[in-house]
Amino acid sequence: MSENVSVYDVARLAKVSPSTVSNVLNGRLDRMRPETTERVMKAMEQLGYTPNQLARQLKTGNVPMIGLIVPSVANPFWGAVARNVEEVAQSLGYQLLLCNAERDPEREQRYAEAMWSSGIRGVIFGSSPLSFDHLVPLAHRGLQVVAFDRQSQSADQVVVDSIGVDNTLGARLAVNHLLTEGHRRIGFLSGPIRTVSRLDRLAGYQAALKNAGVEPDPALIWEGASVSAFGDIEGVEMGRAGARTLLSRPERPTALFTVNDMYALGAYAGARDLGLHVPEDVSVIGFDDLVPLTEISVPMLTTVRQPLPQMMCEAVELLIGRLSKSRTGPPEHVVIEPELIVRESTASPISHIAVDTLTINKE
Amino acid sequence: MSENVSVYDVARLAKVSPSTVSNVLNGRLDRMRPETTERVMKAMEQLGYTPNQLARQLKTGNVPMIGLIVPSVANPFWGAVARNVEEVAQSLGYQLLLCNAERDPEREQRYAEAMWSSGIRGVIFGSSPLSFDHLVPLAHRGLQVVAFDRQSQSADQVVVDSIGVDNTLGARLAVNHLLTEGHRRIGFLSGPIRTVSRLDRLAGYQAALKNAGVEPDPALIWEGASVSAFGDIEGVEMGRAGARTLLSRPERPTALFTVNDMYALGAYAGARDLGLHVPEDVSVIGFDDLVPLTEISVPMLTTVRQPLPQMMCEAVELLIGRLSKSRTGPPEHVVIEPELIVRESTASPISHIAVDTLTINKE
DNA sequence: CTGAAAGCGCTAACAG
DNA sequence: CTGTTAGCGCTTTCAG
Numbered sequence: 001m002s003e004n005v006s007v008y009d010v011a012r013l014a015k016v017s018p019s020t021v022s023n024v025l026n027g028r029l030d031r032m033r034p035e036t037t038e039r040v041m042k043a044m045e046q047l048g049y050t051p052n053q054l055a056r057q058l059k060t061g062n063v064p065m066i067g068l069i070v071p072s073v074a075n076p077f078w079g080a081v082a083r084n085v086e087e088v089a090q091s092l093g094y095q096l097l098l099c100n101a102e103r104d105p106e107r108e109q110r111y112a113e114a115m116w117s118s119g120i121r122g123v124i125f126g127s128s129p130l131s132f133d134h135l136v137p138l139a140h141r142g143l144q145v146v147a148f149d150r151q152s153q154s155a156d157q158v159v160v161d162s163i164g165v166d167n168t169l170g171a172r173l174a175v176n177h178l179l180t181e182g183h184r185r186i187g188f189l190s191g192p193i194r195t196v197s198r199l200d201r202l203a204g205y206q207a208a209l210k211n212a213g214v215e216p217d218p219a220l221i222w223e224g225a226s227v228s229a230f231g232d233i234e235g236v237e238m239g240r241a242g243a244r245t246l247l248s249r250p251e252r253p254t255a256l257f258t259v260n261d262m263y264a265l266g267a268y269a270g271a272r273d274l275g276l277h278v279p280e281d282v283s284v285i286g287f288d289d290l291v292p293l294t295e296i297s298v299p300m301l302t303t304v305r306q307p308l309p310q311m312m313c314e315a316v317e318l319l320i321g322r323l324s325k326s327r328t329g330p331p332e333h334v335v336i337e338p339e340l341i342v343r344e345s346t347a348s349p350i351s352h353i354a355v356d357t358l359t360i361n362k363e
Numbered sequence: 364m365s366e367n368v369s370v371y372d373v374a375r376l377a378k379v380s381p382s383t384v385s386n387v388l389n390g391r392l393d394r395m396r397p398e399t400t401e402r403v404m405k406a407m408e409q410l411g412y413t414p415n416q417l418a419r420q421l422k423t424g425n426v427p428m429i430g431l432i433v434p435s436v437a438n439p440f441w442g443a444v445a446r447n448v449e450e451v452a453q454s455l456g457y458q459l460l461l462c463n464a465e466r467d468p469e470r471e472q473r474y475a476e477a478m479w480s481s482g483i484r485g486v487i488f489g490s491s492p493l494s495f496d497h498l499v500p501l502a503h504r505g506l507q508v509v510a511f512d513r514q515s516q517s518a519d520q521v522v523v524d525s526i527g528v529d530n531t532l533g534a535r536l537a538v539n540h541l542l543t544e545g546h547r548r549i550g551f552l553s554g555p556i557r558t559v560s561r562l563d564r565l566a567g568y569q570a571a572l573k574n575a576g577v578e579p580d581p582a583l584i585w586e587g588a589s590v591s592a593f594g595d596i597e598g599v600e601m602g603r604a605g606a607r608t609l610l611s612r613p614e615r616p617t618a619l620f621t622v623n624d625m626y627a628l629g630a631y632a633g634a635r636d637l638g639l640h641v642p643e644d645v646s647v648i649g650f651d652d653l654v655p656l657t658e659i660s661v662p663m664l665t666t667v668r669q670p671l672p673q674m675m676c677e678a679v680e681l682l683i684g685r686l687s688k689s690r691t692g693p694p695e696h697v698v699i700e701p702e703l704i705v706r707e708s709t710a711s712p713i714s715h716i717a718v719d720t721l722t723i724n725k726e
Numbered sequence: 727c728t729g730a731a732a733g734c735g736c737t738a739a740c741a742g
Numbered sequence: 743c744t745g746t747t748a749g750c751g752c753t754t755t756c757a758g
Contacts, residue, residue, distance in 0.1 A: 006751055017729040022753055032727055048500070053481040054426070055751035058417045058734050072446055079442030083435055086463050095477065098461040100449050114458065118416040137411070236655040269659050292599040296632050298661050369735055380745040385737055395743055418735035421750050 005049045014043035025051055063119035065095045066319060069111055070126035072100045075235070076290055077260065081126055081148070084312035092320050103127050103194075109134045116143055122319045124148060125160075127195075132158050144322040146315050149197040161322070163315045163334045167197045170304040170338035171204025172211075174257050174285045177302070177340055179212045181348045183255040183283060187220040189242040189267060190259035191235065198259055201287065205257055220253050222246050239266020240273070247274050247282060254349035255283035261290040264301055264345070279347035289341055299344035306338055368412045377406035388414055426482035428458045429682060432474055433489035435463045438598070440623065440651055444489055444511070447675035455683050466557075472497045479506055485682045487511060488523075495521050507685040509678050512560040524685070526678045526697045530560050533667040533701035534567025535574075537620050537648045540665070540703055542575045545711045546618040546646060550583040552605040552630060553622035554598065561622055564650065568620055583616050585609050602629020603636070610637050610645060617712035618646035624653040627664055627708070642710035652704055662707035669701055 007021040014021070016036060023031055024040045043049075057063045068085050070078040086096045097115060101107040108127060112135060115123055122144040125132075135145065139158040149164035178186050188205050190198055202221070209216045222242040239258055246253055247270065258264040264286030271282050278284050278299055286294070289305035314334050321327035370384040377384070379399060386394055387403045406412075420426045431448050433441040449459045460478060464470040471488070475498060478486055485507040488495075498508065502521040512527035541549050551568050553561055565584070572579045585605040602621055609616055610633065621627040627649030634645050641647050641662055649657065652668035677697050684690035 004751090007753090008751085011729095018752080019730085019754075020728060023728090026753085036727080048504075050476070050480045052421075052751050053477075054417055054421045055734090056753075057481075058415075058421050058736090059751080059753050061734080063417070073436055073442045073449070074439075074446035076437075076439045076442060079436045079439060079445075082442075082445075082461070083437035083463060086436070086461070096461060098445070098449065098459060100446060113413070114416075117413045118420075141411075234655075236659055240659075265659050266655075268661075272661075292597075292629075293656070296599055296603075296628050298631075298635075367735090370737090371735085381735095382737075382746080383744060386744090389737085399743080415735050418750090419737075421734090421752090422736050422738085424750080 005047045006052070009047055010040065010043045010049050013047060014039045016040060057119055061119070063121065064093055065097055065120050066316070066323075067097045067099065067111070067115040067120050067123035068126065069099045069101050069108055069123060071103045073098065074100075075262070076293065077262070077288055078126055080290070080308055081312060084308050085124060085316055088313045088316045089320075092316065094316075094320065101127055105134050109138075112138055112143065112145075116141065122146075122323045124315055124319060132160060144319060146319045146322075148311075148315060149195070161318045161332045161334075163311055163318060163336070164197065165304075165306045165311070165336045165338040167200035167338075168204035168207065170287060170306075170340075171201040171257065172208040173338065173340040174287070174304050175205050175208035176212075177342065177346060178255045178257065178283060178285060179208065179214070181255075181283065181346060183253075183349050184214055185217070185220065185251065185253040185255070186214075187222065187242075187246040187253035187256045188259075189222050189224075189239055189246070189256055189263050191224045191238050191263070193223050201259055219249065220246060235260060235262030236266035236269070239263030240270040241266075243267035243270025243282075244273055247271060247276060253282070255285070255346070257285050259287060261286040261288045261294055261301060261303055264303065265293065265297055268297065268345075279345050283346040283349070285346055294341070294343065297345075302343045302346040303341055304338045305341050307336060311336055368410045369415075372410055373403065373406045373412050376410060377402045379403060420482055424482070426484065427456055428460055428483050429679070429686075430460045430462065430474070430478040430483050430486035431489065432462045432464050432471055432486060434466045436461065437463075438625070439653055439656065440625070441489055443653070443671055444675060447671050448487060448679055451676045451679045452683075455679065457679075457683065468497050472501075475501055475506065475508075479504065485509075485686045487678055487682060495523060507682060509682045509685075511674075511678060512558070524681045524695045524697075526674055526681060526699070527560065528667075528669045528674070528699045528701040530563035530701075531567035531570065533650060533669075534564040534620065535571040536701065536703040537650070537667050538568050538571035539575075540705065540709060541618045541620065541646060541648060542571065542577070544618075544646065544709060545713055546616075547577055547712075548580070548583065548614065548616040548618070549577075550585065550606075550609040550616035550619045551622075552585050552587075552602055552609070552619055552626050554587045554601050554626070556586050564622055582612065583609060598623060598625030599629040599632070602626030603633040604629075606630035606633025606645075607636055610634060610639060616645070618648070618709070620648050622650060624649040624651045624657055624664060624666055627666065628656065628660055631660065631708075642708050646709040646712070648709055657704070657706065660708075665706045665709040666704055667701045668704050670699060674699055 007018045010021045011018045021040055024037055029037050066089055068082060073079045073082050082098055089096050099111040101111060112123060116138055124146050126148045136158050146161040193199055193202060206216045222245055224238040224242055243256060256267050258267055264284050267284050268278055271278050276282050286301050286303035289303045294301040294303055370381045373384045374381045384403055387400055392400050429452055431445060436442045436445050445461055452459050462474040464474060475486060479501055487509050489511045499521050509524040556562055556565060569579045585608055587601040587605055606619060619630050621630055627647050630647050631641055634641050639645055649664050649666035652666045657664040657666055
């Protein structure tokens, strides 16, 4: 249970001064004879010395750690995000402090403040709330934030870097695919639309319909109310409920575009509840491309892919660029093109026999 | 970009001494006049003062943070673990430092050391490697560790608290269920069996068979070799490959017990690849009960549930009990009884019509 | 090439 | 009730 071996102890044993030990620690070997280095190293080993990072951090102000605030890592999507962020942060010499904020601005702020006061100077927000106003004070003090899936709006009091796919485009890709398959009554399934990403996906959905001369029917837009605090994992439940509702309408939609893959999988269940088959009776298309879930679902899910590895890599590099002062200037917004991954959950509404034989003309 | 408001600044403004400010900070209000408190508070606000946790931690040695080392949060199971750990740690005033070690002992050790040197004194290991020998030095210095799903063996050089389900029992529950359904050729599907939990599940599988007078056939045990570093998410791929292999044997198994739910879902795919149906042609039973995946899969997955919320709650309490010195003494091993959740992926091998009409006699 | 000394911001005796 | 003081363990000028 030894605790307290300090540079002084090492110094004494090696018969040098503490500052020399510090120099060894920091690789400034050019300032001393190789033999001195040697002696110091040996002493460290003998004493089982480990540098106290807290002291170092207090002194230098450098805390090699970034924060990641997500709705909930229990959601496979955010789990994957965390996994990717950790991977690249690690490779850049940073550790990851993870927080689940459950989309609660207060919690977000509390976390961000706690991070700031433990020396963390950069955080990635996965939650992408509509406004970052609650972060203004911290941002003013110098907290760097990069937002996932959210560009700061002109109305914002604080500008942040951001990274994300073009959600509007993604939604249009999805809906256009459905449209060219021949669908006209296309439902939109989502939970509370309180994030820009969801807003954008809805906008893209509506735009694509209008573009094709189809008037969006508000009755086909289902916006579930979040029930519990455990929110995210329930995309499945919400998707299921939403699908049941929409598919029970007198003139039911022939296709469902969902705000993410969990909702889509839930929609499968909802359809099944009503004795409907995917894609024969109803096409379903998701968002995210949560491999491997999308590949093992039956039928395999057609969805819009967000290339997480690249995205999170960019995000971390953006952030660390700021932290290391190697990047300054106005906020950057990296927007990535999403890709439609066509699998088995979408088909023509006319007949499930002639599925692939229709002439498909891209918009 | 202000950084550096210290207790001294506050003290000066409030016309008190730094120690008084410190006392306010630490809620020792009984040591001063209410009006003094008032003045200090006002000064803090005026200056936008935030206590520097690093300094406090350096001074007191208390770092309210615990570490969690898992194979990969991209795996929904570990994501759920992280989620639960964070939840209760948070409620006990601790934050969570998360690391993906990819089951690599070296990485585990590096992380654990980094944690130690930043003042973290307790970590939860999800990876549950076969041996904790690599942690001996840290444990000797006083690092508290609780292992998930792994009791320390007598041969261990270091004893740690642990929490986990009775994996042997879980496996027996699963296999017995299959046995009473009438299955005799039951396959075991797993990735590398290098953790006690997997070892135990295998043992339980074998024990249950023997108990029923069925000689375990080594040819029905499939132990996939881990391919990539991204390991865990690939349970699905491995399960698929394993199922294909086992189900292609001349006398193919009529049921598959998999080491976890991801493998089970992969097994679905493998069966499908061969034109086989679950559960008509082959029963599948998993482990973990990854809700909601198990409930939206088709068919819904029969599996052995690990009650994560309780388990992680226990784990964190165990750990924080040690950290706060409120618990001392020999290592504790909390073992929880797993529960068999029967859904739709298991049926009698004889006929898929008579499924539920057999006389079922529990062992 | 190496050492002495002054803090980083906070806390905790111990005096007053 | 409140102030003085001495560090926590490390880094970093600045002298030797």
